[in-house]
Amino acid sequence: MEKATLVAECPFCRDRGFDPAGRLTVFLNQDGPFHGYFRCHNRCVPGGFPLWFARLAAIEPAEAPGFDPEREYLHQGAEFPVVNINTEIKQYHDRLTDDLVRDFSAAGVGPQVLDELQIGYNGRYIVYPYFQTDGNCYAARCVFPDRPQDYFWHGDERFAVEEYQIFNIVDLLSCENGALFLCEGENNLLPLKQLGFPGIAVPYNLNFERLDSELFAHLRTLFIIMVNSGESETAARALAARVGYKVRLLQWPAGLPRGYSVWQMARDRGSGFRAAIAAMIQSAKTFSPFPAPQFEHQRFLRRLASEQGSAYAALQSGFCRLDAAIGGIHGINVVGGAPKVGKSMFMIQIATEMALRGIPVLYYDFENGRQKIYQRTLSRLSRMDASMMRRQQWTGPERERYDEACRRMRRMMTTLRVVNDRKLTPELMRRHIDFLRHESSSEYTVVVVDSLHKLPFKDLSERRTGIDAWLRQLEAIRDELQVSFLVISELTRGGDGSYREEPHLGVFKGSGDIEYSADNAMVLYPGDVHQDPAAAGERSNTLWLVASREHSPGPVASYALDYPYWGFVEEGGSCD
Template sequence: MVKGDDGAIVRFYHSYLQGEYREDGIFSGPCPFCSKRGLKSGTIIVFLNRESSFFGYFQCLNRCVPSGFPMWFARIASISPSEVPGFDPDLQDSSLIGLRGYPVENINDDIRKYQDRLSPAVVDIFCRAGISASTLKEMEIGFNGRYIVYPRFQEDGNCYSARCEFPDNPEDYFWHGNEQFSREPYNLFNLRDIQRCEQGVLFVCEGERNLLTLKQLGFPGVAVSHYREFENLDPDLFARLRTVYIVPVNSSESALAARTLATGIGFRARILQWEEHSPGNYSLFRLAEDSGKQFRSAVGRLVKNARAFSPFVSPAREFELFLDSLSRERRDDSLRLSSGFTRFDKILGGIHGLNVVGGAPKVGKSTLMIQIASHMANNRVPVLYYDFENGRQKIYQRLFSRLSRLSVAEIKKGRYTEEEKKQYDCARATLKEMLFYLRVINDRKLTPDTMRRHIDFIRQETGSEHMVIVIDSLHKLPFKGITEKKSGIDAWLRQLEAIRDESQVAFLVISELSRTTDGDYFQNPHLGIFKGSGDIEYSADNALVFYPSSLKSKGEGGENKKYLLELIASREHSPGVIAGYRTDYPFWGFVEQPPTCE
């Protein structure tokens, strides 16, 4: 609701329109624009109910002109903007997205050609959600013979790019036209509505189809094609708006991205919240298909229930979260976050937070992590083990060797004494049960969003609050779209921090070390020896180094080799050597000892 200027806006419209009020607070009269566009005179309505969030919004029911708020009305009616309540001369003649010069070439002719190709089968896809052919025409939607074409018209009225989406699989798409205009902010669908809604209200939707359902109802809005674009949008795009309704798809990833955008926009943002019983990935398009003629009232409820966004948790909820956290720590299952190593657990309190473990190549980092991961999984703590080093089969062989007390070579031979057969069968039963909680993942295209989905899946399957994620190793994580490896590593560390806090999970992350000037790794371990990242000292809750206790003990494997695990930096604990570790040869494990195990 507008405060202060609402009376001036009512007087503004009364000055240029004739008509009368309806009982619902809507002003209705003859449209002054239809005849100028060669159309039979239609009806223009203006929302002048002071309790409505769309106060001041006008719409021609013939849709002869795009709808909008008073500033847009003045522009298309050739009224001086100085007569519009709230006029700010400093904002006039300034580009919405800061681009002064547009390319000479555009794809306007292609867009018109694609509009003419809209087939009945394609139109029927939208009709099932109540979107009419006239709305598709108004939004200039086309079809190139195989893909639905969503044009990206810019402030100058021309189209330079379009997103082409396969009708039955929205994930199958490509961009047509000038590549520059497939990136933010030019890739916003229906960008011009931002300007039309100056001093008013706008929807920002995830997905073009979802926006079309709102346009069918006559609401203004823009759309991003994917939730990631919420995070990339410049909040200043919406600086001239009174209220911004953000409409994500019903998923945790979309909700998080919407919160990022809302945080940038500030108190003017409102995120539409899906009802608890709504299916995963539910959207306005699916809601329109399911609700039919009740869709308008369903949208009205969503809008009414949307609250001004705040980045802060309410004090009452914050207190509940604190008590819940205390309760979890008191319960016996918090003890299951033990690493299986007595000194490690005594000094660090088990596996909590983001732990980065550095070591030289072949020093035994993976063996140590596999041992900790299997111990936790055996205690029914879900573990996601992201492996980019050894391969799933090798991890299982080493794990099975330690469980059975048989070497990998003996296991491969398949001939056992009676006692060895008992060990084999016992290990087999243990491993089978353990693998429900231990998931080894070799995804070379892993993204932070995929990791979040993996967390949700295993939580659902195991019903466990606690979880540990092992990454072997930080330097082998995929760096899609990132040219510099250091930038990629730091970006991943920031994502792991976010996932730690959002999902309340613990991390064990293996990191490589940099060689010293003499080509060694092990002299005076410090934060600077972690390879390729300056963010470890800021991101990690605990930074540790695993290294041979003497120069004679270098290399993984072998009998009676000895190592030290040293805490280099920590948010909560004092740095120092945690323990010594002796190889449990040939069973791919370690035995913890006091640090004086030379």
């Protein structure tokens, strides 16, 4: 025993034709990830953990620590062809030139590692053989030295597909119940193997995303070390999220260039490479899909501080009684109403008034069209109906009102974006929000959806599930990007075929998720003269708060139609 390491004569060297004086090292530090790992200094057998030792030494598996008789192995049952390229791989290995051996040596990789992994050379390309779980090689990746983008696969093309693109897979089999390195790029594995670590490699970072997570089901710890790039880290994190808590991502020290790798570090650090890798292992934390508690606390305090600021308080509809009833426009606000009751007009007025106050607003319109929205807004701002605007036979005061309305519209359009794209997706909505936030330098955004039932779905026959899926996406966007939503919803007809039913959550059409997703659910309820064309100037709607997470339900206010200027006036409301 030497501290927490056992050193003994290797029991496998003599039978495999190696120096019988070969030494075996076993790591017994119970606090380390490689507790129980053994390796032969002659590399007569691949190193591994107790179950692998039992297999090599023909010991009954049940006598080895960690044996599970009910464990199923993903690699078992694979069918391999009779023909392999083992002989070619041996020939390629024998053709390694002195220059290539010196190049490997500059990264600290000695002949024993090259022999163990059967690295070869075909005269132009370095040959990395991909041995499979049956011990044979059926395909190899051939990479041009110093130009890794120049490569091709040699051998049986069936074994050049992603499923079989695991370099040195024998170490995956030997590390059951133990720890293993996963590298991006075959050459990045070699310096780690020289240090005695077990590991496998995949050729490209895209392989990280596509590896079957069940491959690592029986490991205790998986160290992932990727090339220093955002793409590689993203792909590695995608794998880590699927594999789970056993993953530890090795992070590169700050200041290293993009594309930096284990191979480059081994060349740069020389004898200091072992200490550099040991430091990265020591600092690697168990992967978690959750943010660090300290970061989560800081984020909470930042969000709380922002909600105490003027930008958050400014998210008001402009209708005083509505703002008092729901505390301003925050979260997901669903507004339902009968056809032609004025839902769109109500939302256009709120959206444009907020935009006029400098609040960035995205208006997703699937009902009216961009031109109609702008024309009705101009009519409301100028106090001129459409026929008067078309005649252009105005008095001096009318011209002044019109010109001032046009100036306000021009200012409004710096913060209002109307989108009619009927191929909208949640991802595209997120990008729109990011663009508008960047352009307006604003922390908050308001998104109007007119209407929920007109949002694009993959399959119209599954409208209800599509609506519910959209609501879940809106919840995610609300939380991730601090977005407030105003969403128009259709209503279902009552038992008598009308829309006169007392407002409640069940009146919203086609979605059972509104009651769970909406922070505020409201209904615009028509007055008695709504259907009377002669009483257009007397029409009035009552807005009901049907359900709310934080506010008491009940009638909010009545809104009289501001005929013929395409707007509403809140009755009994005062902002003083």
